Amino acid sequence: MHDLGIIGGQLYIESEFQRKNLFVKNGAISGISDGVEGCLEYYDASGKKIIPGLIDPHVHFALNVSGRTSADNFFSGSVSAAFGGVTTFIDFLDPVSKALDLPGALKRRKSAAKDSVVNYLFHATAANPKGETEKIAMEMKNLGLHTIKIFTTYEESGRRTYDTEIKEFLELSKKYGFMVLAHVENDDIVGMHPKQLVSNLPEARSEEAEITEALKLAAMVRETGGELYMVHTSSGRTVRELIKCFSGIVGNRFHIESCPHYFSFDDSKYENEDGYLYTMIPPLRDSRAVRLLKKYSNFVESIGTDHCPYMENEKARQWLDEIPMGIGSIEHSFVVMHSILGNKAIDKMSRCPAEIFGLYPWKGLLAVGSDADITIYDDNENYRIHGNHSACDYTVYEGFDVKVKIESTICGGEFVIRKGEFKRGNGKCLL
Numbered sequence: 092m093h094d095l096g097i098i099g100g101q102l103y104i105e106s107e108f109q110r111k112n113l114f115v116k117n118g119a120i121s122g123i124s125d126g127v128e129g130c131l132e133y134y135d136a137s138g139k140k141i142i143p144g145l146i147d148p149h150v151h152f153a154l155n156v157s158g159r160t161s162a163d164n165f166f167s168g169s170v171s172a173a174f175g176g177v178t179t180f181i182d183f184l185d186p187v188s189k190a191l192d193l194p195g196a197l198k199r200r201k202s203a204a205k206d207s208v209v210n211y212l213f214h215a216t217a218a219n220p221k222g223e224t225e226k227i228a229m230e231m232k233n234l235g236l237h238t239i240k241i242f243t244t245y246e247e248s249g250r251r252t253y254d255t256e257i258k259e260f261l262e263l264s265k266k267y268g269f270m271v272l273a274h275v276e277n278d279d280i281v282g283m284h285p286k287q288l289v290s291n292l293p294e295a296r297s298e299e300a301e302i303t304e305a306l307k308l309a310a311m312v313r314e315t316g317g318e319l320y321m322v323h324t325s326s327g328r329t330v331r332e333l334i335k336c337f338s339g340i341v342g343n344r345f346h347i348e349s350c351p352h353y354f355s356f357d358d359s360k361y362e363n364e365d366g367y368l369y370t371m372i373p374p375l376r377d378s379r380a381v382r383l384l385k386k387y388s389n390f391v392e393s394i395g396t397d398h399c400p401y402m403e404n405e406k407a408r409q410w411l412d413e414i415p416m417g418i419g420s421i422e423h424s425f426v427v428m429h430s431i432l433g434n435k436a437i438d439k440m441s442r443c444p445a446e447i448f449g450l451y452p453w454k455g456l457l458a459v460g461s462d463a464d465i466t467i468y469d470d471n472e473n474y475r476i477h478g479n480h481s482a483c484d485y486t487v488y489e490g491f492d493v494k495v496k497i498e499s500t501i502c503g504g505e506f507v508i509r510k511g512e513f514k515r516g517n518g519k520c521l522l
């Protein structure tokens with residue numbers, strides 16, 4: 092006897108939809124078949140699509156930077172995630188320069204995340220780890236962490252990691268088996284100054300800064316044999332240059348992540364009076380860069396939201412250096428990406444991040460034995476996005492017309508969202 096039977100829907104198996112029923116027992120998928128097997132409870136999924144629970148590998152809940160905290164804590168952020176069909180997210184530890192500080196950083200974030208209603212995991216983060224790279228790598232592995240984020244920029248706040256240490260981390264990634272995540276901007280040509288306007292953001296943090304740094308890091312990956320994941324790639328030109336010069340490693344040892352906003356908006360938003368609502372780093376690019384991002388989307392392996400919203404009154408400033416950078420989008424990421432890329436969005440938001448971050452085949456796959464993390468959506472529904480369940484008081488996707496609607500989100504066999512209503516959730520730390 093199964094706990095739950097999801098009957099009458101279309102299951103996403105081997106990158107296509109098949110009309111089958113899915114059964115769940117003890118938090119795992121216990122059967123997939125054409126027939127109806129005995130269950131304690133049935134869910135009528137007629138006409139609905141059933142996919143592996145979505146994974147957002149890049150979020151910042153309760154992020155503290157320069158005395159400000161991002162609007163969503165782990166509860167509100169994870170509820171918003173669940174409404175978006177997300178069953179696992181990966182957040183970040185505070186940056187450390189010394190291996191000694193890593194266990195404390197993990198403990199703090201784990202304790203902050205305990206209210207999460209969906210599953211979660213963390214990336215370690217380094218900040219200028221001179222002379223400490225190997226110790227940090229060993230301590231990371233020791234704590235069960237398999238990813239470390241570095242910034243090639245933010246020298247002014249002490250978060251920049253320099254080339255010598257980046258190269259060391261890449262060599263170590265091969266030796267110890269972990270992944271380097273990189274925020275990729277050439278710090279020497281980033282031109283942030285006081286008294287810049289919102290409309291100055293795209294030139295201050297230019298596409299050129301992203302492209303030149305990405306090419307350098309790709310060369311380092313090729314030389315060292317290491318593995319790198321480039322977070323929040325903002326421009327299709329960056330993707331085009333990477334595949335032109337490094338086709339052998341892109342999608343293999345050099346992974347490209349982009350975010351829904353870089354597919355959805357261009358930098359003309361910054362000319363509007365409310366342009367501050369769209370401020371994030373890296374910024375939006377011109378309309379041709381957006382078109383190229385769609386054109387080369389096959390090389391974008393993974394979609395992360397970089398979810399980091401701030402309230403409208405915190406964003407509403409004239410000068411760039413007074414605006415907290417970041418926007419929220421976890422709740423709308425799948426419906427928006429599906430409206431842009433169609434079914435190609437599914438793997439980029441489930442199987443691919445699961446594979447890259449070592450969660451596959453427990454996550455990212457509908458198969459007997461995999462965890463019962465499942466997203467059910469309706470693709471017969473055209474609707475206009477209105478509001479969200481995040482603690483943030485605005486969404487950049489307000490008024491966006493989309494073609495799919497999340498109906499239910501199941502995490503570990505339990506409904507977190509059932510037919511559009513929040514039930515309850517007990518997210519697990521996947522460490």
Ligand SMILES: [Zn+2]
Nearest residue numbers: 149151322397
């Ligand atoms: Zn981020």
